[in-house]
Amino acid sequence: MRLNNYWLLVAPLLLLVMALYAWPVINILWLSVTEPQAGLQNYEKLFASSSLARILWTTLRVCLLTTFGAVLAGYLVAYMMAHLASGERSWMLTFVLVSFWVSVLVRAFAWLTLLGRNGLLNGALISSGLTDEPITFVRNELGVLIGMIHYMIPYAVLPLLANMQGLDGRVMSASRSLGAGPLVTFRRIYLPLTMPGIFAASILVFVISLGFYVTPAILGGGRVLMAAEYISVQVLVTLQWGTASMLATLMLGGVLALMFTLSRFMKLSEVFGAKA
Amino acid sequence: MPDPASSDGLTLKGLSKRFGSFEAVTDVCLDVRRGEFLTLLGPSGSGKTSLLMMIAGFLDPSDGDIALDGQSIIRLPAEKRNFGMVFQGYALFPHMSVWQNIAYPLEVRKQPRAQIQSRVQEMLDLVQLTEFSDRLPRQLSGGQQQRVALARALSFNPQILLLDEPLGALDKKLRTDVQEQLKDLHRRVGATFIYVTHDQEEALSMSDRVVIMNHGKVVQVGAPNDLYERPETVFAANFLGKSNFLRGSVTAANGQTLSCVVAGADVHHRCNGAAPGVGELVTLALRPEKIDVAPLGDAPLSNGLQGTVSSLTYYGSNFTVTTEVAGFGSVTAEVGAWRNPHRFETGQTVDLSWQEDATVLVSEGTES
Numbered sequence: 001m002r003l004n005n006y007w008l009l010v011a012p013l014l015l016l017v018m019a020l021y022a023w024p025v026i027n028i029l030w031l032s033v034t035e036p037q038a039g040l041q042n043y044e045k046l047f048a049s050s051s052l053a054r055i056l057w058t059t060l061r062v063c064l065l066t067t068f069g070a071v072l073a074g075y076l077v078a079y080m081m082a083h084l085a086s087g088e089r090s091w092m093l094t095f096v097l098v099s100f101w102v103s104v105l106v107r108a109f110a111w112l113t114l115l116g117r118n119g120l121l122n123g124a125l126i127s128s129g130l131t132d133e134p135i136t137f138v139r140n141e142l143g144v145l146i147g148m149i150h151y152m153i154p155y156a157v158l159p160l161l162a163n164m165q166g167l168d169g170r171v172m173s174a175s176r177s178l179g180a181g182p183l184v185t186f187r188r189i190y191l192p193l194t195m196p197g198i199f200a201a202s203i204l205v206f207v208i209s210l211g212f213y214v215t216p217a218i219l220g221g222g223r224v225l226m227a228a229e230y231i232s233v234q235v236l237v238t239l240q241w242g243t244a245s246m247l248a249t250l251m252l253g254g255v256l257a258l259m260f261t262l263s264r265f266m267k268l269s270e271v272f273g274a275k276a
Numbered sequence: 277m278p279d280p281a282s283s284d285g286l287t288l289k290g291l292s293k294r295f296g297s298f299e300a301v302t303d304v305c306l307d308v309r310r311g312e313f314l315t316l317l318g319p320s321g322s323g324k325t326s327l328l329m330m331i332a333g334f335l336d337p338s339d340g341d342i343a344l345d346g347q348s349i350i351r352l353p354a355e356k357r358n359f360g361m362v363f364q365g366y367a368l369f370p371h372m373s374v375w376q377n378i379a380y381p382l383e384v385r386k387q388p389r390a391q392i393q394s395r396v397q398e399m400l401d402l403v404q405l406t407e408f409s410d411r412l413p414r415q416l417s418g419g420q421q422q423r424v425a426l427a428r429a430l431s432f433n434p435q436i437l438l439l440d441e442p443l444g445a446l447d448k449k450l451r452t453d454v455q456e457q458l459k460d461l462h463r464r465v466g467a468t469f470i471y472v473t474h475d476q477e478e479a480l481s482m483s484d485r486v487v488i489m490n491h492g493k494v495v496q497v498g499a500p501n502d503l504y505e506r507p508e509t510v511f512a513a514n515f516l517g518k519s520n521f522l523r524g525s526v527t528a529a530n531g532q533t534l535s536c537v538v539a540g541a542d543v544h545h546r547c548n549g550a551a552p553g554v555g556e557l558v559t560l561a562l563r564p565e566k567i568d569v570a571p572l573g574d575a576p577l578s579n580g581l582q583g584t585v586s587s588l589t590y591y592g593s594n595f596t597v598t599t600e601v602a603g604f605g606s607v608t609a610e611v612g613a614w615r616n617p618h619r620f621e622t623g624q625t626v627d628l629s630w631q632e633d634a635t636v637l638v639s640e641g642t643e644s
């Protein structure tokens with residue numbers, strides 16, 4: 001390809017992106033096969049150490065459950081928003097977006113005070129006589145899931161809402177006029193037509209969940225160790241950069257493999273709302 | 277007991293729809309006969325879609341009732357009414373093939389597999405789309421999509437088919453072809469067609485009866501030639517075809533023949549209804565093609581005006597002559613191009629004349 005003037009204009013930015021983004025990633029890949037000495041010994045640990053396998057399994061399980069919960073809740077919220085009058089919809093959108101501005105730390109501690117042993121919810125349950133003992137909502141996997149799903153709902157809502165708003169309502173009316181009741185219309189028309197939104201939301205939520213760090217640390221009470229937290233411990237405390245970069249590489253590879261598999265079934269650019 | 281005379285077919289009784297304080301449909305009363313091709317014709321925004329959506333069950337009327345064969349269906353949800361509907365823009369299911377689209381209403385009705393197979397095949401033959409049965413809607417042209425929508429809406433044998441501007445997205449040439457096909461389809465399936473359009477030619481060429489609507493109200497109902505030959509209002513005369521309007525006061529009434537003064541000339545009109553009295557102001561509608569245009573003659577005109585040609589527009593089969601009549605305004609006449617021996621030129625003064633029964637007495641009506 002001939003280098004024209006436009007490329008010259010973009011070149012500085014391209015170099016900047018390379019330097020700030022690609023280079024560290026390459027560096028991580030490199031570290032994972034060179035620290036502490038050259039070889040694949042970091043990757044061998046995966047099979048040798050049962051704790052590493054457990055961490056990866058926990059990460060996968062929590063992220064899948066979070067994805068399921070957040071996309072399900074996000075679907076309901078987006079569905080409601082898509083069918084509101086536009087004035088009310090922009091109000092709801094504001095509320096959804098406001099949650100982006102509240103720090104993840106603040107939110108995790110807010111859940112602690114709500115759901116802890118002496119929290120608001122347990123207080124209410126006990127004083128109303130529904131339970132005698134406080135229920136442990138937090139400092140376990142349930143707590144992590146509650147916190148993560150709550151955090152991820154807005155990320156699920158946005159692609160779903162974009163998908164739903166792009167649908168032609170007449171198609172649903174057509175289904176009704178052809179004799180299908182509301183439930184059949186939802187199952188056979190609405191749900192398939194919102195599948196791209198569900199895919200986009202799921203990928204987004206799953207990938208972001210993989211990197212979760214603060215929420216599991218606080219709401220898991222040390223019992224739910226996920227990959228991101230483990231990596232940070234390796235880097236900051238035990239200084240095992242090799243293991244850390246191996247895990248990071250593994251996760252990056254996993255996400256890319258996921259994208260690749262999905263792209264064989266559908267156009268990813270379409271899923272993320274780009275026009276072909 | 278429902279009135280037996282009106283219990284057959286679809287009856288709209290005082291149907292109204294308000295959106296907030298805005299009235300989109302006002303007090304529509306209509307009897308739709310079984311098997312007829314009825315067209316709702318009106319300018320955009322006149323409430324045609326709203327009326328159709330109330331019939332289909334997608335819009336709750338603010339007032340009035342809808343009855344099918346004497347039974348009120350106002351409480352029935354859309355899916356229980358069994359009316360076929362072709363939407364503006366077709367509303368095909370984008371994720372289903374042509375075959376699946378047409379089979380959908382049959383599957384929803386839980387018909388046996390073999391029956392669905394044969395019925396879908398029958399519909400595909402009817403609209404001549406057999407070789408496209410595996411395509412997705414977006415792989416079809418506009419005309420083909422329109423036929424899929426028709427086949428889908430007819431596959432479950434509805435008694436009534438509602439069509440909302442189904443030809444709106446097609447180009448003019450295709451539109452005339454599809455008009456023929458639709459008319460033919462109507463004859464073959466025998467269902468009642470309620471057809472919405474804002475295109476007067478479409479309405480005239482296809483319908484058994486036309487309902488002219490404006491501002492949410494029914495202006496006039498009648499067979500196409502009735503409406504064209506005997507419009508009752510200025511709006512109807514102007515919306516269905518073109519018209520000149522002669523306004524003057526009645527100077528003499530001789531039986532059914534009125535004389536009035538228009539721009540200083542005597543104009544005669546033969547009424548076929550009650551004649552207005554002497555001194556009353558009347559409006560006469562005059563179709564451009566009913567005016568004879570001739571070079572200025574010597575004899576005074578018995579029924580006509582003199583005008584100066586201000587413009588000529590050629591349309592192939594005919595052309596329009598626009599003339600300025602002193603003290604009145606412009607009068608447009610249409611002349612068949614092939615039998616025009618005179619070469620009119622702008623600035624030329626011509627005689628405009630017409631038969632006494634060419635004019636129609638219309639009411640002004642503030643809006644409808």
Ligand SMILES: Nc1ncnc2c1ncn2[C@@H]1O[C@H](COP(=O)(O)OP(=O)(O)O)[C@@H](O)[C@H]1O
Nearest residue numbers: 295298300318319320321322323324325326327
């Ligand atoms: N859902 C609605 N809310 C408010 N106004 C509406 C709604 N639907 C239609 N209208 C108004 O009602 C009038 C008639 O609309 P419509 O029935 O679509 O007319 P047509 O199909 O003859 O063009 C229009 O002025 C339109 O703006």
Ligand SMILES: [Mg+2]
Nearest residue numbers: 324325326364
């Ligand atoms: Mg309309």
